[in-house]
Amino acid sequence: MAHLSSSPTFAKQDFAEELSRRHRTARTMAVIFQASTIVGIIVLLTLMYNIINSSFGLVAWQYRVPPETLAAGAPLEELPREELLRILEERVSANVLRRLDREKPLTARSEQELYALVMERVVQPKIVKTWSLVDSIFRRQEIIQEVARDYPDAYLRFRSWLNARFLTSPQSSRPELAGVRTAILGSLWTVLITIIFAFPLGVGAAIYLEEYASDNWLNRIIQTNINNLAGVPSIIYGMLGLAIFVRAMEPITSGIWFGAAEPATANGRTVLSAGLTLGLLVLPLIIINAQEAIRAVPNSLRQASYGLGATKWQTIWYHVLPNALPGILTGTILSISRAIGETAPLVVVGASTFITIDPSGPFSKFTTLPIQIYQWTSRPQDEFRNLAAAASIVLMILLLSLNASAVLLRQRARRRIRG
Amino acid sequence: MDVKIAFQPSMRTESMPASAGKYAIEARNLTVYYHDRPAVRDINLAIERQRITAIIGPSGCGKSTLLRAFNRMNDLIPCARVEGEVLFEGINIYDPAVDPVLVRRRIGMVFQRPNPFPKSIYENVAWGARINGYRGNMDELVERALRQAALWDEVKDKLHQSALSLSGGQQQRLCIARAIAIKPEIILMDEPASALDPIATLKIEELMIDLAEQYTIIIVTHNMQQAARVSHYTAFLMVDENRVGYLVEYGPTAQIFTNPRDKRTEDYITGRFG
Secondary structure (H helix, E strand, O other): OHHHHHOHHHOHHHHHHHHHHHHHHHHHHHHHHHHHHHHHHHHHHHHHHHHHHHHEEEEEEEEOOOHHHHOOOOOHHHOOHHHHHHHHHHHOOHHHHHHHHHHOOHHHOOHHHHHHHHHHHHHOEEEEEEOOHHHHHHOHHHHHHHHHHHOOOOEEEEEEOOOHHHHHOOOOOOOOOOOOHHHHHHHHHHHHHHHHHHHHHHHHHHHHHHHHOOOOHHHHHHHHHHHHHOOOOHHHHHHHHHHHHHHHOHHHHOOOOOOOOOOOOOOOOOHHHHHHHHHHHHHHHHHHHHHHHHHOOOHHHHHHHHHOOOOHHHHHHHHHHHHHHHHHHHHHHHHHHHHHHOOHHHHHHOOOOOOOOOOOOOOOOOOOHHHHHHHHHOOOOHHHHHHHHHHHHHHHHHHHHHHHHHHHHHHHHHHHHHO | OOHHHHOOOOOOOOOOOOOOOOOOEEEEEEEEEEOOEEEEEEEEEEEOOOOEEEEEOOOOOOHHHHHHHOOOHHHHOOOEEEEEEEEEOOEEOOOOOOOHHHHHHHEEEEOOOOOOOOOEHHHHHHHHHHHOOOOOOHHHHHHHHHHHOOOHHHHOOOOOOEHHHOOHHHHHHHHHHHHHHOOOOEEEEEOOOOOOOHHHHHHHHHHHHHHOOOOEEEEEOOOHHHHHHHOOEEEEEEEOOOOOEEEEEEEEHHHHHHOOOOHHHHHHHOOOOO
16 A cells, blocks of 8 residues: 555545545445335335235125015025025026026035025125225225215125135126136146246257357357347237147147047137247247356366266266256246236237136136236226236236245255255 | 277276287377467377376466377367377277267366366266266275275265365365276376365375376376476477477486476476476
């Protein structure tokens, strides 16, 4: 230090001034970085506030037929089977009854099933108005007055739109009955196909590009193209998927070739087409991330392996891949998260907007959570907004749990390497 | 000439020295190119069996390149190309019919920085034998290799711990154990002690002297005292004005260090340059 301040180019005064200016820059930068983090957190909190605000709150229920009038004052839940059957016969049209009887003979149904049927077909509780969580808490008195004035025979309940029934019910045109089971299963099936398709293919391509491909113009072009593909808008992939999987490969994606579907009714708008389309979408991401991870494996390990008389494949299989695995998994997690949240390409590929049958395999019709949310938000009734918000929470929980399990998997892989 | 059969790995025993030829390995008119530019040129070097041969010379003279030419490790560098011959058991290892994997199986290598696999100590030693089709008692093999590498007493209670938990010197001896576990004829060592402290270095040197009873060892070193201490033969390389390495003098270490024939060797070992 002494020789610095005594040298002519580092006059002591200048140095002190210079130093305080450098510290000032450092502080300014720190504030800027902190601010950008805070903006990000605020945005996230706003999103959470919005979703949670709509997912819970007061609702005003109204019965089409008040239950008291059905059983002359006795509570509906306690009525015997015969009474419930009598109510159904009186109140429900013969046509509908015949249909229900075909599904499962009415006389064979349990008391609870009959009660549910009476509620659904006769009493028909209906939500007439909903309020947000914040309103429900802070404007409770006003809401009570409003209900008393506008809906005299309605009653007010606090409702969590996100509930067990919501998770286990299929789609319905009545918001109080609608659920996301079909959409959750659709999302899971689609992502499963995406992983099965894109993971081996992506990792394989990455191994080829990193370990086998020589550095020539053809491989450089391939590499550049893969990098560019990662930035192509997802709707383009949707159109690609529509052309290839839904149309050109229809006999395969519809399952006709495998005898899994009726040739007369089947088409290519299936889970398989959607999964393959999303697979194409995330393939470049998986390849690039896996390449990055493979490149990060120190060359000294490869040399050690070759030096022991290992072949190229033994080197890759026993040393390169295990060491690259945590990185490859991280990239795959990010890609799969993207696939789960993707909506646009699935609209093009032909996700069903209204479907009540669970997907049962790769050749099923399907919908996914983002499609469901998109569809609900575009409905005019308020209640569907609440459903969309609740479905958003489900989607986020699904994403988080998939990510968490993948992170655990990665940690395990990392521990195994470090020994 | 059935090259493949000649290179079948034989599990050699001490009493049965490897076949044909007076020398362990011999470079003839060897030139190694990187991007069509020679790194070392016209090397003629015959390595004695079961002796330690040191390759010394100033930085950038191609010592490591020459060493790696002896087991075709330069093949892994895409732009590298070799001219001339390297004879091992009477066969040119650069013959197109020779599989480099078999060459490396017979001519092992220890690198400058300790590079154990991120696995257990046991696995580090066992892996090479296993992939080369060893079917015997693996525990015995691991113990023997670790004993030969003078590491057994230090690690026998923690064989299944990560190799990365060892110190640098221990890691390097583990790498030597790993190399000798597959019973090569020749062990190439590329500055094996340059990343180690003096005590660890001493252990490695003692180990090399022990190993020379069974193995032919070629060592590249920057450290002339090390070459003088451990080696039986010394090859001195220099760079010419085009930055191409060439062999100046090769002979018994005692002669090179006490009575060099070439003025350049004398200048180098007396510390006048380099």
